[in-house]
Amino acid sequence: MATLEWDIIPGSDDARAREVAEKVRAMVDMMPGVEDMLLDMADAIGHGFAALELEWGMVDGWHIPQALTFRPQSWFQCLWTDRNRLRLRDGSAEGAELWPCGWLVHTHKSKSGWLPRAGLFRTVAWAYLIRAYALNANIAYTQIHGLPLRLGKYPPGSTAEDKSALLHALRCLGQDAAGIIPAGMEVIFQTPTTTTQDIPGQLVTRCEQGMSKAILGGTLTTQADGKTSTNALGTIHNEVRRDLLTADAMQLAATLTSQLLAPLCLLNLGITDRKLLPYWRFDTQEAGDLALYADALPKLAPYMKISRQFVHERLKLPVALDEGDVFRAEGQDEDGNDDRPGRQNATARLTVPAGDDAAEDDEGDDGAGQDALDSMCDSADAALAEAAGALLGPLFAEVAAGLPPEELEKRLADLYPAMDAAQLTDILTRLLFVAQLEGRSHEDPH
Numbered sequence: 001m002a003t004l005e006w007d008i009i010p011g012s013d014d015a016r017a018r019e020v021a022e023k024v025r026a027m028v029d030m031m032p033g034v035e036d037m038l039l040d041m042a043d044a045i046g047h048g049f050a051a052l053e054l055e056w057g058m059v060d061g062w063h064i065p066q067a068l069t070f071r072p073q074s075w076f077q078c079l080w081t082d083r084n085r086l087r088l089r090d091g092s093a094e095g096a097e098l099w100p101c102g103w104l105v106h107t108h109k110s111k112s113g114w115l116p117r118a119g120l121f122r123t124v125a126w127a128y129l130i131r132a133y134a135l136n137a138n139i140a141y142t143q144i145h146g147l148p149l150r151l152g153k154y155p156p157g158s159t160a161e162d163k164s165a166l167l168h169a170l171r172c173l174g175q176d177a178a179g180i181i182p183a184g185m186e187v188i189f190q191t192p193t194t195t196t197q198d199i200p201g202q203l204v205t206r207c208e209q210g211m212s213k214a215i216l217g218g219t220l221t222t223q224a225d226g227k228t229s230t231n232a233l234g235t236i237h238n239e240v241r242r243d244l245l246t247a248d249a250m251q252l253a254a255t256l257t258s259q260l261l262a263p264l265c266l267l268n269l270g271i272t273d274r275k276l277l278p279y280w281r282f283d284t285q286e287a288g289d290l291a292l293y294a295d296a297l298p299k300l301a302p303y304m305k306i307s308r309q310f311v312h313e314r315l316k317l318p319v320a321l322d323e324g325d326v327f328r329a330e331g332q333d334e335d336g337n338d339d340r341p342g343r344q345n346a347t348a349r350l351t352v353p354a355g356d357d358a359a360e361d362d363e364g365d366d367g368a369g370q371d372a373l374d375s376m377c378d379s380a381d382a383a384l385a386e387a388a389g390a391l392l393g394p395l396f397a398e399v400a401a402g403l404p405p406e407e408l409e410k411r412l413a414d415l416y417p418a419m420d421a422a423q424l425t426d427i428l429t430r431l432l433f434v435a436q437l438e439g440r441s442h443e444d445p446h
Contacts, residue, residue: 002038004249005283008261012275020271021278027264030064037104040070041252044108047073048119049086052104056267063267065260068104083114101263106255108248124211131207138200153186216241242286249282256280287316387424394418 008028010021028034037052044050050070057066077095079085086105087095098105110120150173152166166185173187257279265271265278293315300306312319320326389396394415398408 002035002042004245006253007281007283008278009281011277011279014275017276017278020265020269020276023269024261024264024278027062027064027268028261030059030062031068032066033068037068038252040068041104041106041255042248043070044106044119045110045248046119046121048110048115048117048122049073049076049105049107051076051086051098051106054102054104056101063264078115083116086115101267104255104259106252106259108251120215124214127207127210127214131204131211134200134203134207138204141200150187155185158185216244242284246284249284253280253282285314285316288314290315383427384424387427390420390423392419 008021008025010017031037040052041050051073052068052070054065055067055069056063058064059066075089076086077089079087079094084107087097090096107115107118109118111118111123116122150170152170154163154166158166162185170187257277261278261280265276271277293311297306297311309319311317395408395412398411398415403411
């Protein structure tokens with residue numbers, strides 16, 4: 001949550017609303033520890049709520065919170081008549097009411113229900129408890145795994161002290177590999193069977209996977225078992241995690257808007273009109289595929305009215321502050337045209353709609369030269385077909401004679417010297433020579 005970018009958005013398109021949003025953003029920037037505030041508020045995801053006590057002060061004539069102190073959940077209680085209302089514990093049955101503008105209380109609903117039941121920790125409590133017991137059993141199992149079973153025999157009539165000494169000796173044998181026993185007693189070592197199953201370890205893994213599903217929506221973003229942990233499944237699980245992150249950010253933004261931005265507007269600007277109140281927004285959208293958009297937008301631009309703001313927001317590319325801040329490729333002029341040799345026509349085709357007479361005039365002689373090359377290639381089709389026939393003649397003769405494909409594959413090396421490539425080589429050499437001359441005649445001397 002702390003890694004998400006955020007912004008203060010105007011409540012409407014009104015100029016007054018934009019002015020209020022700018023002032024409130026300046027106020028928020030004066031607050032200390034905004035990142036710590038977001039981290040403390042995210043504690044509500046597990047507990048159901050998180051409370052931060054606000055300590056106000058004056059900064060440049062504005063009322064600004066100087067400290068946001070996280071208070072533990074044990075300080076609070078719910079009303080018996082309304083389980084969704086928090087009160088401070090003061091020893092009374094009802095508790096003390098929270099001061100207006102004195103607290104920033106974020107209630108987070110990981111599931112529906114009363115506030116004490118809305119926390120995510122309540123969902124994973126059983127899995128955590130079972131995991132703790134299983135982990136303890138697994139540690140005990142690890143300590144004695146591989147050790148032989150130790151049995152002690154005591155003779156009839158042994159006293160309680162003799163039995164205790166024998167038991168102590170057996171335990172010392174498992175830890176220190178040394179011990180003493182009274183005379184007349186016997187220690188027997190039995191090797192356990194090698195076919196064992198790690199039940200506690202499997203139970204720990206199962207509980208951890210259950211908690212990962214409840215918290216992150218999947219297991220493959222944090223765990224990999226080497227069997228089902230493919231990149232495709234990991235991508236799907238990560239999409240679920242992004243959905244949960246977006247939902248958490250929306251709830252957090254709603255609390256910040258109503259309990260932080262609204263008091264700032266009320267105390268400093270005297271604004272209570274909802275149309276002028278700005279709101280907090282987290283940027284949870286991932287950047288689009290730059291290569292995909294670079295290929296699709298020039299093709300769609302002649303037919304669709306695409307907003308530049310949409311493109312900047314979708315690709316997460318900031319808008320240039322002025323002309324001096326505009327990024328340009330090497331060889332590109334201030335108007336966005338590419339001055340590099342051979343790139344002028346490509347730039348024109350991307351920026352000028354199809355059918356524009358100006359674009360056709362700008363192509364000039366380069367278009368005529370390309371047309372000449374295209375017509376030359378068209379006229380060479382017959383010659384290329386004849387040359388290909390001369391080259392593949394021996395192969396076609398074997399096929400016509402009914403030679404099976406398996407035998408034909410074996411005879412390719414014997415047929416290669418009989419293939420005449422001289423005619424095809426001559427045609428291709430001439431075409432490449434003419435194309436090189438055409439390119440040099442239109443080369444930019446600069």
